[in-house]
Amino acid sequence: MTIAARLQTEITPKGTDYDTVRGVIELISNDYRSQPTLETIAAELGQSPTQLQKVFTRWAGLSPKAFLQAVTLDHAKRLLGREGLPLLDASFEVGYSGPGRLHDLFVTHEAMSPGIWKAKGEGLTIRYGYHPSPFGTALVMITDRGLAGLAFDDPGERRDAFEDMASRWPRATYVEDAAATALYATRIFDPARWTADAPLNVVLIGSDFQIRVWQALMTIPLAKAVTYSDIARDIGQPTASRAVGAAVGRNPISFVVPCHRALGKSGDLTGYHWGLTRKRAMLGWETGQTAA
Numbered sequence: 686m687t688i689a690a691r692l693q694t695e696i697t698p699k700g701t702d703y704d705t706v707r708g709v710i711e712l713i714s715n716d717y718r719s720q721p722t723l724e725t726i727a728a729e730l731g732q733s734p735t736q737l738q739k740v741f742t743r744w745a746g747l748s749p750k751a752f753l754q755a756v757t758l759d760h761a762k763r764l765l766g767r768e769g770l771p772l773l774d775a776s777f778e779v780g781y782s783g784p785g786r787l788h789d790l791f792v793t794h795e796a797m798s799p800g801i802w803k804a805k806g807e808g809l810t811i812r813y814g815y816h817p818s819p820f821g822t823a824l825v826m827i828t829d830r831g832l833a834g835l836a837f838d839d840p841g842e843r844r845d846a847f848e849d850m851a852s853r854w855p856r857a858t859y860v861e862d863a864a865a866t867a868l869y870a871t872r873i874f875d876p877a878r879w880t881a882d883a884p885l886n887v888v889l890i891g892s893d894f895q896i897r898v899w900q901a902l903m904t905i906p907l908a909k910a911v912t913y914s915d916i917a918r919d920i921g922q923p924t925a926s927r928a929v930g931a932a933v934g935r936n937p938i939s940f941v942v943p944c945h946r947a948l949g950k951s952g953d954l955t956g957y958h959w960g961l962t963r964k965r966a967m968l969g970w971e972t973g974q975t976a977a
Contacts (some may be wrong), residue, residue, distance in 0.1 A: 705730065705737065706744050711755050723749055730794045744819060747973040791943060792903060794887040795830065796896045806854025806890070813850075814863030815843065816870035819970055820940070820963050823874075825866040826850060831886030832869055852956050853937055854890060873941060875915050876974050887938060898932035905946040907951045908971040912948050926950070936957055940967060 708730045712721065726749060732878040741749050751870070800807055811833060820838070824846050826834030834853075834866065838846035853860060861929045872878050872885055889896045897920045905911055913926045920929075936944040939959055945967045950954040957964035 693913045705740050706730070706966060707821075707962055709737070709741055710752075710962050710969070711748055712957070713749070714785065714962065714965060715872075716763055716780075720753070733807055745970050745973040747969070751967045792887050793884045794889055794900065794903065797830075797833075797888055799892040799893060802854075802890050802892060804856060806857030809854060809857040810860060811854065811857050812862040812865045813847070814861065814866035814870075816863070816867060818870065818874050820966055822868060824850060825870050825873075826937075827866055827869055828888055831888045832938060832941065833872075833888045833890055835873070835941060836941045837847055837963060839960075840937075850937065853935075885941065887941060889942075890937065891932075891935070894928065895932045895935060899936055899938075899942045899944075900930050902933070902936065902942050902944055905943055907974065908968070910946045910948050910968070912950050914950055916947065930955075943967075 709726055712726055712729055721729075722786045723734045727737045731735065738748060741752070797809075801807075809828060811826050811828055813824060813834070815838075816823050816825055817821060821837050821839060822843065824834070824838060824843075825832070825835040826836075833844075834850050836846045836850050851857070861915055869885070872883075889899055891899065898916060901916045901919045914923070916933075917923050917925045917929045922928075931945075933947045934945045936942050936958075939945070945957060945964045947955075
């Protein structure tokens with residue numbers, strides 16, 4: 686399987702953009718109660734306010750201030766608590782006037798034979814490649830039936846990210862093939878290509894319970910969120926919230942199967958396998974897409 690493709694550079698961070706964005710998100714996450722100004726954030730990161738605003742807005746589609754309003758835990762809890770909104774409706778509303786266009790990721794999916802999962806991937810060939818993305822370097826893994834894995838790594842952690850993913854299917858055959866995975870990377874991270882006319886096929890490889898949870902995740906709308914309890918009810922096992930949380934944490938296809946849209950019972954931005962900062966980044970980026 687050889688697919689020649691080139692990523693569209695306008696949809697990926699340029700230079701150290703993601704490092705800058707990550708710094709902004711971490712500062713906002715730590716200091717949101719003080720509502721830091723653009724000037725304060727820029728000073729902390731050693732950049733000019735104008736340049737920082739330009740980089741962040743180009744990346745997220747909204748300003749650092751709007752991002753702060755969209756994804757801080759304080760804002761989510763205010764909507765859930767004092768205003769009494771249901772979690773699904775409250776998730777990270779930012780009060781834009783007028784309806785925004787809803788960009789949705791149209792995905793088709795199929796579950797791999799349970800025997801493949803039980804055999805730890807034996808007989809399965811997985812091609813993989815590393816590509817730039819709005820959330821740092823993405824590790825994309827595919828089979829001849831579609832996307833099977835999507836992970837992220839930070840500088841110096843490329844091998845760790847691969848080993849983490851490969852440990853899920855340790856008996857599979859892995860072939861590095863960036864040419865084959867590049868088309869998938871472009872398709873995943875370019876909102877202009879999120880159309881029903883060209884659906885992205887996803888292959889789910891896990892236990893029966895995990896697959897049911899991952900399928901439920903794919904019903905959560907872009908820039909919205911639900912709790913583990915909501916998912917447990919959706920799959921007909923209302924007392925299995927803890928098991929749902931474990932299955933969410935084992936999701937091998939980050940972003941596309943949107944485990945970042947699953948929250949704790951109180952609306953907390955609970956842990957994320959690829960880093961809580963990256964989870965906040967995804968939620969904020971999606972908010973920018975829906976507001977575009």
